[in-house]
Amino acid sequence: MSQTIDTTAPGGSGPRQANGVAAQPRRWRLAAYPSLLALPAVLLLIAAMAYPLLTIVSRSFSEPEWGLQNYVWFFSTDVNIQVLLRTFSISAWVTLVCVIAAYPYAYLMTVVGPRMRLVLILCVLVPFWVSGVVRTLAWVILLQDSGVINSVLKAIGFGGVKLIRTPTGVVIGMAQVLLPFMILPLYSVMRGIDLRLVQAARSLGARPALAFWQVYLPLSLPGVFAGAIIVFILALGFYITPALLGGPRSTMLSTLVQSQVLSLLNWGRGGAMGVVLLVSTFILLALAAPLMRQRHKQASRS
Amino acid sequence: MTTSKTRERGAAIDIRNATKRYGSFTALDDVSLHIKPGEFMTLLGPSGSGKTTTLNVVAGFTDLTSGELSVGGESILGVPAHKRNIGVVFQHYALFPHMTVGKNVAYPLTLRGIEKGEREKRVRRALDMVKMADFAHRYPSELSGGQQQRVALARAIVFDPPLLLMDEPLGALDKKLREWLQLEIKRIHRELGTTFVYVTHDQEEALVLSDRIAVFNQGRIEQVGTGRELYDEPATLFVGKFIGESTTLRGNAETSGGETSLTVAGQRIVASNKLANGAKPVILLRPEKLSLAPGNKPQADSQNSLTGNISEAIYLGSGSKYQVTLRDGSVAIVRAPLEAQQFAIGDEVDLRWHISDCKLLADDERADLTLT
Structure with missing residues (x-):
């Protein structure tokens, strides 16, 4: 398999193409079905996504017996509803914090020189290479009552603030972990915006703030939406960070699922929670879709 | 208006x-x-x-x-x-x-x-x-x-x-x-x-x-x-x-009796103006001011003349365009109306123009460097 792919992949290995004549018939076969190249990914998705998802859905209706009892339980338990709403609200806050933090950063990346840009990109990517658990534990040290932040606040004369085991602490930690997912799509859209458009707006009489608001911002919105969706959806399913930084009042749905499945071995209820989260995400995205539909094509850049 | x-x-x-x-x-x-x-x-x-x-x-x-x-x-x-x-x-x-x-x-x-x-x-x-x-x-x-x-x-x-x-x-x-x-x-x-x-x-x-x-x-x-x-x-x-087509010729200048003349490709040419002392002269000629005559025919007193050979002949519809390579290797561009005598590649010709069209400019290597 790997050999046949090698001979047909664009820009594929040079030496192999040297035995051109012999490879000819085989190359023809694969060239006729280029979609076969997607086969590994399709197989992986079926095995690792579709099958488990179907299992979860079917178990949520079938354990311990067939019926809707798991869903009835979910919606008739106040705690579950509360946690579901909290999951959405924390995710929304995380998304908002990420947009506010990422927008100027991504803009800065588009205007600095190539060397500075590399530094900025590295600042985004290096945390990616550090395990999420390590980063979250670092946040524990920073946020705890006797931690770095509170020590500094006290040293300069402010009273301490409660951060660890509060929703605020969870939002801070999650926003830091998810920030790259906002910065990168934003940067890729912003890089495509022609800054001469802002200059044009100024020549037509728009003061700088107005030129930004009326020209640059609308053109950067696709990046904001793309990043927001990625961050929001990832935040909905976050487990480690809220579990370590949060307290009982900032439990998210993934923690409840974990306790149902691993502590209580109640696969049916855990499955039902997952399905509820999935379906409500779909509904939310469907509601947001009209907002994101672009009414224009992006200006082509030469 | x-x-x-x-x-x-x-x-x-x-x-x-x-x-x-x-x-x-x-x-x-x-x-x-x-x-x-x-x-x-x-x-x-x-x-x-x-x-x-x-x-x-x-x-x-x-x-x-x-x-x-x-x-x-x-x-x-x-x-x-x-x-x-x-x-x-x-x-x-x-x-x-x-x-x-x-x-x-x-x-x-x-x-x-x-x-x-x-x-x-x-x-x-x-x-x-x-x-x-x-x-x-x-x-x-x-x-x-x-x-x-x-x-x-x-x-x-x-x-x-x-x-x-x-x-x-x-x-x-x-x-x-x-x-x-x-x-x-x-x-x-x-x-x-x-x-x-x-x-x-x-x-x-x-x-x-x-x-x-x-x-x-x-x-x-x-x-x-x-x-x-x-x-x-x-x-x-x-x-x-930079503006329009032109031919530039260089040679040694000397001034005698109020007349500036140059030696280009071994032949003497009279210019219509003088340059400030010390400036190296260059002649700038427009293609339509130049005319061609068969080689070694006598010219009018008011004209300059240089001998060369046709190295390229182009038919343009409204006229012809010639490249003339002079004895020193420099190339002149000439536009000739269709009613003028036509020439073929290799012909020996005299390149002629009125002395009044022969204006000297100060040589300037920046003019060449920037025209890439």
Whole structure:
């Protein structure tokens, strides 16, 4: 398999193409079905996504017996509803914090020189290479009552603030972990915006703030939406960070699922929670879709 | 002219001793230029010559390191771009992709708080002027390059600025379209009476459009004048070579009895003017001032003559173009009307021209370096 792919992949290995004549018939076969190249990914998705998802859905209706009892339980338990709403609200806050933090950063990346840009990109990517658990534990040290932040606040004369085991602490930690997912799509859209458009707006009489608001911002919105969706959806399913930084009042749905499945071995209820989260995400995205539909094509850049 | 009334709408521009440095690089070096109200002034020069920098300074996108700049008699140094009320047309159109054509053109009017009815009227008038009225509801991405540039032009004139700046607006378009739009721009200039400042590196375009042309080279203005003045009376070798086709010949000069003569390729040539002492002379000849005669025929006293061989003969329809290689290897370009005697490659010919057309210029190697 790997050999046949090698001979047909664009820009594929040079030496192999040297035995051109012999490879000819085989190359023809694969060239006729280029979609076969997607086969590994399709197989992986079926095995690792579709099958488990179907299992979860079917178990949520079938354990311990067939019926809707798991869903009835979910919606008739106040705690579950509360946690579901909290999951959405924390995710929304995380998304908002990420947009506010990422927008100027991504803009800065588009205007600095190539060397500075590399530094900025590295600042985004290096945390990616550090395990999420390590980063979250670092946040524990920073946020705890006797931690770095509170020590500094006290040293300069402010009273301490409660951060660890509060929703605020969870939002801070999650926003830091998810920030790259906002910065990168934003940067890729912003890089495509022609800054001469802002200059044009100024020549037509728009003061700088107005030129930004009326020209640059609308053109950067696709990046904001793309990043927001990625961050929001990832935040909905976050487990480690809220579990370590949060307290009982900032439990998210993934923690409840974990306790149902691993502590209580109640696969049916855990499955039902997952399905509820999935379906409500779909509904939310469907509601947001009209907002994101672009009414224009992006200006082509030469 | 009927334009005397509308001409009042154009603003005069005065640039005095403008210098712009970026670190050690001098983009503008003590440039002074006066542009009359309603004039079509083209800033012509190769890339990096300072013409676009000058435009950006007037538009307010770039600050001067030193110098003065006034529009309509008032200094505008330090006035931010959005308060200058100057129309700008960019090479890459710079239409807002998220607004329709109509919204784009209405944008400067909206910013000025002009009420809806008046706004629509003026948008329609501007789009009519560039013949794009049927496209008001399209998005820029649905238009061709030429159409986009016409919309950009409408957007830049819709608020009646006294001055319109254009930065190579036709640079991205193909030749036929460019030639047609040049005539359109000329017409619009005539109808509006606004002062136009047009940046281009295309000397033909400059000749077609301009009342006057300022030739830029290496951050300085080499010469300002009408196209005819620049072509017939170039002040420097650079101008002579940049505008139109030309042949340059070099030789040793000597002055005796008020007459300057040169020895080119072993033959003596008489010049019509003298150079300042110390300057190395070069002769600049226009192809249509040269004529060809079969080799070694006697010439009139008022003519110069050099012997050479035809090295290329091109039929152009309206006439012929010849390359003549002289004895010293230098090449002359000659345009001959069809009714003149025709020659073939290899023929020995005498290259002739009137002494009065034989003007000496100071040799300048910058003229060659920048013409790559």
